[in-house]
Amino acid sequence: MSPTGACDVLPGMTVPAPIVQPFDWVATLRTGGPAGDRALAELHALLLRAARFEALRRRASLPWIGAAELDDLVLQAADDALVAVLSRLDSFRGASRFTTWAYKFAIYSAAVTLRRRAWRDREVSLAPELWDVVADRGGSPLQQVEDGELRTALRCGIEALTAHQRDVLVAVALEQVPIDVLAERLGTTRGALYKTLHDARRKLRAQLADQGLLEVTR
C-alpha cells in the first residue's frame, strides 16, 4: 500500500473489482448489537436529511418561524419517521431501494408537521360565503351566458351535497386548507377526508353532466 492509501499496481496486473454486497437494511436493523446500532444511527441521519430537505422547500411558507423552532420541528419529524419506519419494516417489499422507501416516511412526516404548524394559528372556516367560483372570462355573449349557467349549477350542486361533503369540499377546494390540517381539526384522517372529497366531486360532476355543462368546464 502506498503512503497515499492507493494500491500499488504492477504493470500488467489486473485489479479485480471489489465485491460490494448490497446492504441489507432490514436484516441489519433487526440484528441489534453494534451493527444494528450503526444502521439505526445512519437511518436516522438519512431521515433527518430528508426532513430538512422538505423543510427547506417549505421555508417560504413559514417566514415567522425561527431557525431554532424549525430545527426542532425537523428533528421531531425525523424521530416520528424513524418510529414509523421501524414499525413497518415487515411491509418493505423491496419494490424500491430501502432508502427511497424510508425517505417517503420522512417527507410525509415533515410535510404534515409543517403544514399543521403553518396553520396552527389560522382559523379554518367551514362555512364561508360561496363566492363566484367561475371568473368572468369576458368573452362572447354566449360564453358569458355559459359562465353564468355554470356558476348557478356549481352553487346548486354544492348546496345539494351533504353538510359534511360541502364542508370538506369548500375547505379543501375553495379555502385551500391543507387536508392534513382539516383532518386534525375534524379528528379524522387524510384518507377518510379525501374519500369524502372524491364523493363530493363525483356528485358535482354528475350534476353538471346532467345539465350538459361538464363540457363547458374543459
Added chain:
Amino acid sequence: MNDVLSRLLGPGELEVSCEVCFEELDRYVELELAGADAEAAVPGMAAHLRGCPACSEEHASLTALLIDGSTS
C-alpha cells in the same frame, strides 16, 4: 379548466386512494426517474396526484430529493 374548477371537480378519472398513493410512492417515483411507465405500474396514481394537493406535494418532494441525491 381554471384552477378553482380543477380543485372543485377533481380529475374525474379512476384514481387510487391516499393510502395506496403512500404505499406505492417510492416505487412510482423510482420508475418515473428511470423513464419507465410508472402509470402502467400503478394505474390511477397520476389522477390522484392531480386531485390531492398533499400527496402531490410529497410526490414532488421525494422526486426532488432523489434527484438532489443523485447530483450532489
